[in-house]
Amino acid sequence: MNEEETLDQSFRDTIGTIKKDGKRNWVFPKRPSGWYYNARTWVSVFLLAFLFGMPFIELNGQPFLLFNVFERKFIIFGLFFGPYDFHIFLLSFIALVIFVILFTAIYGRVFCGWVCPQTIFMELVFRKIEYLIDGDFRDQKKLKSSPWNGKKIFKRGLKYSIFLVISYLIAHTFMAYLVGLDEVREIVSSSPSERPGGFIAMNVFTMLFFFVFSWFREQACLIVCPYGRLQGVLLDQNSLAVTYDFIRGEPRGKLKKDIVQDKGDCVDCHLCVDVCPTGIDIRNGIQMECVNCTACIDACDDVMVKIKKPKGLIRLDSLSGIQTGKRFSFSFRVGVYTTILVILVSIISILLANRTDVEVNILRTPGMLYQVQPNNKISNLYNFHVINKTFHDMNIELKVKGIKGEIKILGKKPEVKELEVYEGRFMLIVDEKDLVQVNSKVDIIVLEDGKELQTIKTSFLGKVAEE
Numbered sequence: 001m002n003e004e005e006t007l008d009q010s011f012r013d014t015i016g017t018i019k020k021d022g023k024r025n026w027v028f029p030k031r032p033s034g035w036y037y038n039a040r041t042w043v044s045v046f047l048l049a050f051l052f053g054m055p056f057i058e059l060n061g062q063p064f065l066l067f068n069v070f071e072r073k074f075i076i077f078g079l080f081f082g083p084y085d086f087h088i089f090l091l092s093f094i095a096l097v098i099f100v101i102l103f104t105a106i107y108g109r110v111f112c113g114w115v116c117p118q119t120i121f122m123e124l125v126f127r128k129i130e131y132l133i134d135g136d137f138r139d140q141k142k143l144k145s146s147p148w149n150g151k152k153i154f155k156r157g158l159k160y161s162i163f164l165v166i167s168y169l170i171a172h173t174f175m176a177y178l179v180g181l182d183e184v185r186e187i188v189s190s191s192p193s194e195r196p197g198g199f200i201a202m203n204v205f206t207m208l209f210f211f212v213f214s215w216f217r218e219q220a221c222l223i224v225c226p227y228g229r230l231q232g233v234l235l236d237q238n239s240l241a242v243t244y245d246f247i248r249g250e251p252r253g254k255l256k257k258d259i260v261q262d263k264g265d266c267v268d269c270h271l272c273v274d275v276c277p278t279g280i281d282i283r284n285g286i287q288m289e290c291v292n293c294t295a296c297i298d299a300c301d302d303v304m305v306k307i308k309k310p311k312g313l314i315r316l317d318s319l320s321g322i323q324t325g326k327r328f329s330f331s332f333r334v335g336v337y338t339t340i341l342v343i344l345v346s347i348i349s350i351l352l353a354n355r356t357d358v359e360v361n362i363l364r365t366p367g368m369l370y371q372v373q374p375n376n377k378i379s380n381l382y383n384f385h386v387i388n389k390t391f392h393d394m395n396i397e398l399k400v401k402g403i404k405g406e407i408k409i410l411g412k413k414p415e416v417k418e419l420e421v422y423e424g425r426f427m428l429i430v431d432e433k434d435l436v437q438v439n440s441k442v443d444i445i446v447l448e449d450g451k452e453l454q455t456i457k458t459s460f461l462g463k464v465a466e467e
Contacts, residue, residue: 016279016289017222026144027218028137029127030274034298043114044124051117052169055176055184062391067177073419079352080389080419084359088351095344100227102337104234108241108316112227113292118212118220121170123277123293126163126213133159137274163214164206171205218278221291228288235286237320238333242292244272244283244314245322252283255307265309272296272314282314292316358394359387360446362456365425370462376432378462379408385423386446388416394448398426401443403460405430428460435462 019025057064059078066075074081074089081088103111113119133155134140146152176184179198187198212220221228235241249266266283273281275295280287282296300314321327365381373379388394396414398407408427416422428442439459446454 015222017219025279027277027279028140028144029277029279029295030137030271030299031131032275032295032298034295034302036294036298040114040294041124044120047115047120048125052173055173055181060391063176063180065177066180068179070179079355080391082387082389082419084387084421085355088348088355091351092348095348098344099341101234102341104227104231105236105239106334106337108235108239109227109231109290109292110240112221113242113294116291118225119277119291119293122213122217125166127277129162129166130159133162160214164210167206167210167213170209171202174205175202218289222278222289228291231288237323238318240316240318241286242282242290242294242297242314243286243317243319243322245312245317246283246285247322247325249283249313265304265313267303267307269303271299271303275299286319356454357388357390358446358448358453359389360396360454360456361385362444362458364458364461371427373429377429378432378435379427379429380460380462382426382428382444382458383423384426385421386414386416387421388418391418393417396422397447397450399445399447400428401445401455403430403440403442404434405442405460407444430460430462432463435460435464438462438464 014020017025017027054065055063062078062080063075064078066073068074072083074085100111130140134143143152143155172184172188175187175198183198184202187195187202190198192199244266249264251263252266252268253261253263255261255267272283273279273296275298276282277293277295278289278291280289282290294316297314297316301311304311304313317327362382362384365383368381371379371381384398386394386396394416396416398409400407406429408429410425410427414422414424428444439461442458442460444456444458445452446456
């Protein structure tokens, strides 16, 4: 008997959060508990500390992380990235897309349940506050259906006030990553008329977060997020996911004391459904709505312990593992995919490691030959531009190596401001008698305050002195 014959698949024709009459079916998950939930809580504490702490960390007077898309200014782990680093961003984006595809194909939606900001804030911040104020899921259902009295007004007012404060905090943090902590402080301390753009953006983000976490909730995962939609394409029978062992669990039925029953281990307690934050029944099989939060595993394991059955009726496993009875293992396919992931990450790491703080390009001015100078000397004209990726100004010097000559800067001495690009021109003047061939290879050494930064290879075009 295969899975399709064992389980009712009619649920796939509808969305669990929408009733037959088209109205919203509100999800009130039971307060989860267990090993996985505790582990997720600790992971969320670390990630939240990272999220809210990073804007306050500075390196050399600059933010440790900044993603200023408005000014195309990005600082990642203290390193500045500008438009000239587009190739790194492009390769990183391609690597990220491939990483998501391969990672999901092997390990399922671990990201959604454990790392996704939507899940962390919804389930491990806002939902915890809701449990404290409104009570567990039955109390929440009762409160929602009750008339507006003093108790309900107080609880709704308290809960939404706290939600709004947290939404403001998230919005301020989000803005700090976009424009920097100093700019956020300026927006907060200034009147709306002085910085209308920042004031509007801050409140728009606040209302957006408040709307998502107070009303839209799990719909963000089911309707908006494309990652869930991709799951149907990316997952196969060998992908790891939160899975119900229908072979062991079916046919399900209630336990009856002192009566021998020919049934599976599932006692149809419905707790796996009660704790689900997206309102699905994991016993129906792998579903798009499942975010792999593992709350159902904790609930089921707790029941299995009480009825003295082995844990793992719901577990992290593949469909193939359920059908064959073999636990998930690192097969050849998994090894190949993991190797590809390691290679992709290694390529990006190498690009970042070889990235320099200063980038210098020197090219002989196109369309020009050599110029004849007094005293039997010949010159070539060069264009050069310097990209300063650091947070301090630079005084650039150029020296020639490989040929006896003199560099003459056309214009003022190159002073490259922080995070700016400098373009200039110079002449390389060589005595005709020092040339041994028409096209000579030369090295231009780039120095900053006497310290060698780069050596650029170029060529010098001239004529060889007659004997």
